[in-house]
Every structure is written in C-alpha cells, then in structure tokens.
C-alpha cells in the first residue's frame with residue numbers, strides 16, 4: 001500500500017479526501033496542484049507532506065526553459081510558497097530546506113544537472129522516510145506487550161508517510177510479532193482522519209481495529225479497555241512538547257489520570273530544536289466549515305453560528321511517557337535526551 005507514487009517522471013497521489021468510499025489516484029502536474037493537494041488534505045500527515053512537496057518542486061521546475069538565474073529565483077519563490085501551505089508540520093519546511101541546501105551547494109553546475117540533483121534529493125528523502133518508519137516500528141515494538149489494547153488518534157500510518165507511518169509503524173510491527181493486539185481509532189473530528197483513514201488502512205492490512213467517537217476514550221480508559229496510547233507528531237520542540245492533531249492533548253491528560261502510558265512516535269525530521277518550547281509552534285487554523293459540516297458536506301450546526309477550528313494542539317512534555325524515534329526511545333528529561341540525538 002502506498003499514498004504517493006513517483007513513476008516515469010510523473011507524480012501521483014491517492015486523494016485522501018475521498019477515502020474510505022473511493023480510491024482515486026490523481027496526478028500532480030504543477031506547483032498549484034501540489035499546493036492545493038496539501039492544503040485540502042488530499043495529501044496529509046507530517047512526513048508525507050515533506051516527501052510529496054520535494055517531488056512537487058521537481059515537477060514544477062523540471063520543464064522550465066529559463067536561464068539559471070531565473071531558475072534559481074523561481075526555485076526560491078516556489079519553496080517559500082509551498083512552505084506556507086501548512087504551518088504546523090515541520091517536515092514540510094525540513095524537506096524543502098533540504099532541496100534548497102542541495103541546490104545552493106551545486107549552484108555552479110548546469111541547469112540540467114541541478115534539475116537531476118533536485119529529483120535525486122526528493123527520491124532520497126522518500127527512501128529515507130521508508131527506513132525511518134521501519135526503525136520507529138522496530139524500536140516501538142519493544143514497548144508493546146502481547147494482548148495490548150492500543151488507542152491511536154488521527155492517522156499516523158501509511159497514509160501519512162513514505163513508509164508504514166510512525167504510530168502505526170509500531171502497531172503494524174506489533175501486530176506481526178504478537179498477532180493479538182487490539183487497536184482503537186479515535187474518529188478525530190472535524191475531518192475524521194481516524195474513522196476514515198486509520199480504520200481504512202488498518203482494516204486493509206488485517207489489523208483488528210475498532211473506531212470510537214472522540215468523546216468515548218475516557219470511558220474506555222476507566223473500564224480498563226485501553227492500556228496504551230500511541231500517537232504521531234507534527235512538530236516536537238526542544239523540550240519535548242508535542243504538536244499533533246487537535247484532541248491529542250486531552251488524551252494525554254486522560255492517560256495521566258488513568259495511569260496509562262502515552263507514547264509519541266516521530267522521526268528526527270519532526271523535531272524542531274530551534275523552538276525552545278511548544279508554545280512557539282505555529283498552530284494551523286482551518287476554515288470553520290470543517291466544523292459546521294461532516295466531511296465538508298452535511299451541515300450539522302445552524303448555518304449562522306460561529307465555529308472554531310484549530311487543527312493541532314500542543315501536549316506538554318510532562319504528559320509524554322516516551323518519544324519513539326528512528327534513533328531510539330527517548331525518556332524524560334526530554335530536553336537533555338533530545339539534545340543528545342538531534
């Protein structure tokens with residue numbers, strides 16, 4: 001299973017807004033299309049938007065017949081434009097900065113060569129992400145026991161990354177090792193990434209999954225039906241504060257009360273050690289229609305009331321039991337332990 005595909009010099013993506021009802025693959029042929037695919041969440045999830053945006057820059061620039069000076073100017077403008085489309089997940093600017101840096105390093109080469117270098121870097125970012133996901137799975141499985149009942153939030157799986165995902169990489173690996181784990185997927189309002197995407201990909205890969213509404217998690221924890229929480233991340237600050245899909249913070253608070261371990265799984269590319277703490281992480285505000293309507297279709301509120309729609313929240317590091325990375329499992333004190341590996 002894949003969520004994007006670069007083939008014969010063309011970039012294709014699974015339109016996640018149509019899942020689980022329809023599996024529709026679209027082609028990205030321009031920067032504008034790539035920008036909109038990310039903005040609309042056809043392509044989403046922190047690592048995946050990094051990988052996809054790197055390919056998108058190549059697609060946008062590959063046929064530009066301009067001279068080198070104009071090309072480099074266009075590249076800079078395109079990188080900045082694409083970075084602006086989703087502000088919270090740092091993987092987007094991380095991947096685009098890699099493209100920028102490799103071009104700067106090779107700016108004296110011919111334009112044909114520079115275009116090839118951009119493509120090679122995009123492919124490398126993609127291949128690396130597959131390996132990062134695998135390593136997260138391998139480290140994370142050490143925290144899972146036979147018969148575990150694991151709650152996850154939003155979608156941090158194949159649909160969110162180049163490989164098997166982050167939180168779901170741990171779950172896929174644990175399912176292969178133990179065969180008997182159970183997964184609960186929060187539906188994740190407003191855009192239902194848990195109900196639509198996590199449930200879809202886990203079911204397709206034969207991992208037992210039960211969808212719950214977001215407001216059911218506390219009850220299940222109280223009844224002992226959940227004994228572990230594993231989520232992904234969009235950006236982790238230097239002190240271990242974690243930005244992830246809205247609703248993650250409340251799960252962490254619930255986990256603390258019920259003495260359930262709360263794990264975050266993320267590759268090194270999701271850490272932003274330039275930010276001292278989570279309150280500096282920019283939080284994407286999305287359109288109120290996403291709250292007014294179910295999957296942007298059925299109106300469920302009076303049309304004229306206001307709605308508030310922050311797409312992410314920040315979980316303070318003291319609520320995080322451990323961070324599962326591709327470089328090992330990090331425990332508190334996070335500030336010190338993050339500084340050792342990033």
Ligand code: MRU
Nearest residue numbers: 044045046156160166232233245
């Ligand atoms: O708005 P989305 O669907 O892009 O949000 C995605 C998440 O919050 C994921 O949990 C996060 O990006 C980690 S994906 C491995």
